[in-house]
Amino acid sequence: MNESNADDAALAALMKAAQAGDSAAYAQLLRAAMPLIRNVVRRARGFLGAADVEDLVQDVLLSLHAVRATYDPARPFIPWLLAITRNRLADGARRYARRAAHEVQVDQLPVTFADDAANTDIETYGDTDALRHAIEALPPGQRTAVEMLKLKELSLKEAAAASGMSIGALKVSVHRAMASLNRTLAKG
Amino acid sequence: MTTMDTQLLIDRLSTDCAPVRCLRCPATRSSTWLAIAVPYVMLASFMFPRAHIEAVIIDGRLIVEQAAALLTAITAVFTAFAATVPGYDRRILLLPVLPVLVWLGSLAAGSADEWLRDGFAGLWLRGEWICVRWIVSVGAVPAILLAFMLRKGAPMSPYTTAALGGLAAASLGHFGMRVFQPEEVSVLMVVWHVGTVIAISAFAGWAGRKWMCWRAAISPVRKRLAAG
Numbered sequence: 001m002n003e004s005n006a007d008d009a010a011l012a013a014l015m016k017a018a019q020a021g022d023s024a025a026y027a028q029l030l031r032a033a034m035p036l037i038r039n040v041v042r043r044a045r046g047f048l049g050a051a052d053v054e055d056l057v058q059d060v061l062l063s064l065h066a067v068r069a070t071y072d073p074a075r076p077f078i079p080w081l082l083a084i085t086r087n088r089l090a091d092g093a094r095r096y097a098r099r100a101a102h103e104v105q106v107d108q109l110p111v112t113f114a115d116d117a118a119n120t121d122i123e124t125y126g127d128t129d130a131l132r133h134a135i136e137a138l139p140p141g142q143r144t145a146v147e148m149l150k151l152k153e154l155s156l157k158e159a160a161a162a163s164g165m166s167i168g169a170l171k172v173s174v175h176r177a178m179a180s181l182n183r184t185l186a187k188g
Numbered sequence: 189m190t191t192m193d194t195q196l197l198i199d200r201l202s203t204d205c206a207p208v209r210c211l212r213c214p215a216t217r218s219s220t221w222l223a224i225a226v227p228y229v230m231l232a233s234f235m236f237p238r239a240h241i242e243a244v245i246i247d248g249r250l251i252v253e254q255a256a257a258l259l260t261a262i263t264a265v266f267t268a269f270a271a272t273v274p275g276y277d278r279r280i281l282l283l284p285v286l287p288v289l290v291w292l293g294s295l296a297a298g299s300a301d302e303w304l305r306d307g308f309a310g311l312w313l314r315g316e317w318i319c320v321r322w323i324v325s326v327g328a329v330p331a332i333l334l335a336f337m338l339r340k341g342a343p344m345s346p347y348t349t350a351a352l353g354g355l356a357a358a359s360l361g362h363f364g365m366r367v368f369q370p371e372e373v374s375v376l377m378v379v380w381h382v383g384t385v386i387a388i389s390a391f392a393g394w395a396g397r398k399w400m401c402w403r404a405a406i407s408p409v410r411k412r413l414a415a416g
Contacts, residue, residue, distance in 0.1 A: 018205055019207065019208050019210060020207050021205060021206060021207035022205070023202045023203060023205045024202070026201070026202045026205040027198060027199065027202035030198040030201060030202065031198060034194060034198065054194055057194055058194055058197050059402075059406075061194070061197060061198065061201060062197075062201075062406045062409055062410070063342075063402055063405070063406060065201045065204070065409055066402075066405045066406050066408070066409050067274065067341070067342035067405060068208055069208040069209060069210055069211050069340070070210075070211050070272065070273055070274060070341055070342045071210070071274075072210060072211075072213065072273075073210065075275070079275040080274045080275045081274075082275070083274035083275040083276075083344070084274045084342065087274070087342075087344050087402075088402065091402055
């Protein structure tokens with residue numbers, strides 16, 4: 001009991017110094033308070049993972065920092081700290097419940113090009129020769145449109161200037177060409 | 189916050205450790221608010237356009253009612269300030285209950301007398317928006333001042349704190365009105381006055397959840413950490 005009183009008195013003295021702007025005392029206080037906070041969080045929220053526990057510890061530290069003016073140096077420090085911790089735990093529980101209700105669990109998000117799930121079938125060509133023959137078999141207008149817009153990746157304006165076709169005609173031609181290629185490749 | 193290591197956060201917080209002035213105790217903060225709010229309410233109530241009073245009754249019941257309304261304001265504001273201090277004793281939230289009960293009891297007794305005397309005719313309700321306007325407009329300035337003062341504390345129980353703040357401001361507004369309108373208590377008056385006080389307290393409580401939450405308290409810290 002005497003030891004805990006001494007601890008509390010030491011923390012209270014550090015907090016008083018921190019309120020006066022002593023950064024070193026404040027850092028020392030927060031380092032001393034961190035294990036206390038972490039223990040309370042772990043005991044109260046044993047089901048949480050390490051990252052969630054650290055989230056809550058950091059929330060408590062931020063809260064303590066935001067309301068440090070409410071600490072009265074004449075009163076014990078630990079009950080003040082525990083009150084903030086428990087209050088933030090209750091707040092965190094509400095947030096956790098809300099997040100869990102709206103979250104879809106996935107093992108790994110397919111966000112990289114190396115990930116198989118990020119590469120769809122549409123990006124793979126089964127037979128490049130068949131594609132080349134199918135393009136060559138298209139009517140001249142459609143073939144020109146595909147070559148300029150899809151293979152050379154020109155803009156509609158550039159393709160119109162280069163081919164002498166209107167933008168409308170190019171759009172119609174490329175649409176018909178793609179439909180024709182889809183049919184031809186699906187058959188073959 | 190998982191992107192930041194807790195040790196790193198401690199380092200950043202300690203560099204953000206500007207000197208802060210400790211908040212004064214709830215009794216001192218309540219006294220400060222009352223020292224400003226009571227004279228303001230009396231002056232504003234005196235200047236507010238008053239309805240014609242048919243029968244001025246200043247008796248023991250009015251004195252009890254006014255004392256209870258004033259005590260409600262005092263205990264509510266003290267409790268509101270106490271609720272913004274981490275580690276406060278939650279039993280303190282019961283402090284305004286007794287004055288509120290005495291206040292409502294005195295109003296109910298007056299209404300019962302009116303009902304016994306006039307029968308159901310006394311229960312006829314008509315719109316008395318002047319009471320609402322009076323309490324809201326006279327209590328608005330003390331309520332805004334109180335909101336700023338309460339926001340300096342910790343948002344331990346935002347709804348309760350703000351509702352108590354609303355109760356303090358509204359009951360003080362009622363007190364001011366009754367000083368200059370000491371008419372006989374009626375069911376009509378009870379409904380409009382008490383209804384207004386309850387509505388203001390409920391609205392304050394709802395609003396308190398928006399402007400007195402941890403997110404709002406921490407937001408400036410997060411911004412400073414992100415900036416620096």
